[in-house]
Amino acid sequence: xxxxxxxxxxxxxxxxxxxxxxxxxxxxxxxxxxxxxxxxxxxxxxxxxxxxxxxxxxxxxxxxxxxxxxxxxxxxxxxxxxxxxxxxxxxxxxxxxxxxxxxxxxxxxxxxxxxxxxxxxxxxxxxxxxxxxxxxxxxxxxxxxxxxxxxxxxxxxxxxxxxxxxxxxxxxxxxxxxxxxxxxxxxxxxxxxxxxxxxxxxxxxxxxxxxxxxxxxxxxxxxxxxxx
Amino acid sequence: xxxxxxxxxxxxxxxxxxxxxxxxxxxxxxxxxxxxxxxxxxxxxxxxxxxxxxxxxxxxxxxxxxxxxxxxxxxxxxxxxxxxxxxxxxxxxxxxxxxxxxxxxxxxxxxxxxxxxxxxxxxxxxxxxxxxxxxxxxxxxxxxxxxxxxxxxxxxxxxxxxxxxxxxxxxxxxxxxxxxxxxxxxxxxxxxxxxxxxxxxxxxxxxxxxxxxxxxxxxxxxxxxxxxxxxxxxxxxxxxxxxxxxxxxxxxxxxxxxxxxxxxxxxxxxxxxxxxxxxxxxxxxxxxxxxxxxxxxxxxxxxxxxxxxxxxxxxxxxxxxxxxxxxxxxxxxxxxxxxxxxxxxxxxxxxxxxxxxxxxxxxxxxxxx
Numbered sequence: 001x002x003x004x005x006x007x008x009x010x011x012x013x014x015x016x017x018x019x020x021x022x023x024x025x026x027x028x029x030x031x032x033x034x035x036x037x038x039x040x041x042x043x044x045x046x047x048x049x050x051x052x053x054x055x056x057x058x059x060x061x062x063x064x065x066x067x068x069x070x071x072x073x074x075x076x077x078x079x080x081x082x083x084x085x086x087x088x089x090x091x092x093x094x095x096x097x098x099x100x101x102x103x104x105x106x107x108x109x110x111x112x113x114x115x116x117x118x119x120x121x122x123x124x125x126x127x128x129x130x131x132x133x134x135x136x137x138x139x140x141x142x143x144x145x146x147x148x149x150x151x152x153x154x155x156x157x158x159x160x161x162x163x164x165x166x167x168x169x170x171x172x173x174x175x176x177x178x179x180x181x182x183x184x185x186x187x188x189x190x191x192x193x194x195x196x197x198x199x200x201x202x203x204x205x206x207x208x209x210x211x212x213x214x215x216x217x218x219x220x221x222x223x224x225x226x227x228x
Numbered sequence: 229x230x231x232x233x234x235x236x237x238x239x240x241x242x243x244x245x246x247x248x249x250x251x252x253x254x255x256x257x258x259x260x261x262x263x264x265x266x267x268x269x270x271x272x273x274x275x276x277x278x279x280x281x282x283x284x285x286x287x288x289x290x291x292x293x294x295x296x297x298x299x300x301x302x303x304x305x306x307x308x309x310x311x312x313x314x315x316x317x318x319x320x321x322x323x324x325x326x327x328x329x330x331x332x333x334x335x336x337x338x339x340x341x342x343x344x345x346x347x348x349x350x351x352x353x354x355x356x357x358x359x360x361x362x363x364x365x366x367x368x369x370x371x372x373x374x375x376x377x378x379x380x381x382x383x384x385x386x387x388x389x390x391x392x393x394x395x396x397x398x399x400x401x402x403x404x405x406x407x408x409x410x411x412x413x414x415x416x417x418x419x420x421x422x423x424x425x426x427x428x429x430x431x432x433x434x435x436x437x438x439x440x441x442x443x444x445x446x447x448x449x450x451x452x453x454x455x456x457x458x459x460x461x462x463x464x465x466x467x468x469x470x471x472x473x474x475x476x477x478x479x480x481x482x483x484x485x486x487x488x489x490x491x492x493x494x495x496x497x498x499x500x501x502x503x504x505x506x507x508x509x510x511x512x513x514x515x516x517x518x519x520x521x522x523x524x525x526x527x528x529x530x531x532x533x534x535x536x537x538x539x540x541x542x543x544x545x546x547x548x549x550x551x552x553x554x555x556x557x558x559x560x561x562x563x564x565x566x567x568x569x570x571x572x573x574x575x576x577x578x579x580x581x582x583x584x585x586x587x588x589x590x591x592x593x594x595x596x597x
Contacts, residue, residue, distance in 0.1 A: 132302030
């Protein structure tokens with residue numbers, strides 16, 4: 001029993017949940033903010049920005065990982081600056097894994113959030129203005145409650161995507177057991193080392209968690225918004 | 229209650245040319261004013277400028293005695309009903325109607341009294357616990373009006389409130405708007421593209437086209453004395469017929485027009501700015517374009533007959549007019565498609581427009597119509 005409890009699979013799962021959770025939180029702020037900006041804003045280069053923000057969905061994760069390494073590495077423009085100013089290094093840390101997972105999953109939050117904001121009838125917000133709600137009040141009391149289900153469905157998908165992230169994470173954070181070795185990386189390592197038992201357990205845990213998330217996302221799918 | 233005055237109001241988006249200009253309008257306290265015009269004429273934009281949802285680029289907006297150009301919407305003393313009703317789907321009807329009052333910091337008992345009163349005026353008392361999705365279109369519209377009433381505004385603004393309803397319900401709600409105005413006696417500004425709504429509801433109609441006011445007047449004035457061809461063609465259904473011709477003679481109270489490919493037609497108007505030989509167009513409403521086989525001034529060929537029960541409309545192509553002529557005839561008269569017909573018009577039933585589309589003042593007293 002204690003053996004079972006001390007299985008490194010749980011460490012990997014814990015780390016994966018922490019990385020995916022933080023990445024999803026980051027995407028909640030960024031994806032919702034950018035989604036609102038592109039749903040409501042009218043500015044030149046809007047379509048180009050949309051294309052750039054959707055790119056992580058179609059680019060191979062290893063390419064994204066490479067970009068991140070170049071950007072965040074000690075000699076990279078952002079990484080060098082962080083190191084110099086704050087002594088922060090993101091490469092081969094779990095925080096680096098968070099950034100990799102967040103980048104890969106970003107379009108899954110941004111796209112549904114934008115669509116959900118665009119689906120909110122502008123007259124509802126104008127009616128709020130006539131009734132005397134502040135602009136911040138309109139966002140939190142009208143726009144967000146109406147767009148919330150679409151956003152939540154996107155967040156759950158993004159969480160599942162972040163949980164399964166492999167390529168970009170491996171390139172940015174590496175595979176340090178107990179530190180940066182997430183579930184999917186641990187599975188790869190176990191198979192490479194011929195530890196079939198360990199691999200089986202990890203695969204089972206991953207499959208269950210992913211199914212749970214998808215079931216939840218299905219319940220909140222944007223298609224149901226219209227039924228309210 | 230308050231008057232609304234617009235002084236040289238204009239609207240432009242960014243550095244683009246003005247989309248609305250020279251808007252001057254006086255709305256009296258308690259008046260029911262309808263803005264009407266084809267889509268894109270600027271009627272909704274003008275309403276939204278009064279509401280404060282669009283910036284006013286130039287000129288002054290006064291509600292009562294106060295200049296409102298820079299005052300936020302909620303502080304203008306207005307309430308607005310939107311085309312899509314704009315009810316909050318995540319709130320009950322009660323909460324929808326109470327929302328504005330809660331924001332204004334009213335006490336619970338005040339809010340409750342105001343909501344119950346508005347609900348009883350509109351006969352929706354029994355629906356207050358429901359969410360908007362459980363309601364029909366007409367009921368939703370009532371709730372939207374109820375939300376406006378609870379604010380006790382000085383001016384009500386209605387943006388095409390009936391356009392999402394079916395025809396029967398539209399007629400019913402139109403009557404309710406009339407009743408509401410009689411009960412509340414508050415200033416109301418109502419936007420529609422439907423000239424029947426405008427004619428039936430308004431004390432005063434404002435006809436807009438391409439960002440300009442074409443004419444302001446009572447429904448009867450607009451119908452009998454349109455200022456130009458646009459208003460003449462827009463007010464009245466089916467629309468007025470326009471017959472082309474040239475001025476042949478002018479005297480004190482009549483103008484004689486030689487109709488193109490037709491006879492001589494006397495028109496009871498006071499000529500201004502026209503001389504013999506000028507191109508003009510005669511306007512005549514379908515009910516006054518009479519079938520006449522003895523002395524017709526216009527000849528035409530019937531293309532369609534629309535029977536409406538007690539009367540019919542015939543559509544007839546003529547070399548004297550660009551568009552098919554429309555004539556309202558008694559149902560007893562049988563007219564076959566493709567038959568040749570002649571029309572005549574009484575001089576005092578004619579309107580006359582110069583080549584720019586401006587109307588000549590009609591000389592017949594209104595009682596003769």
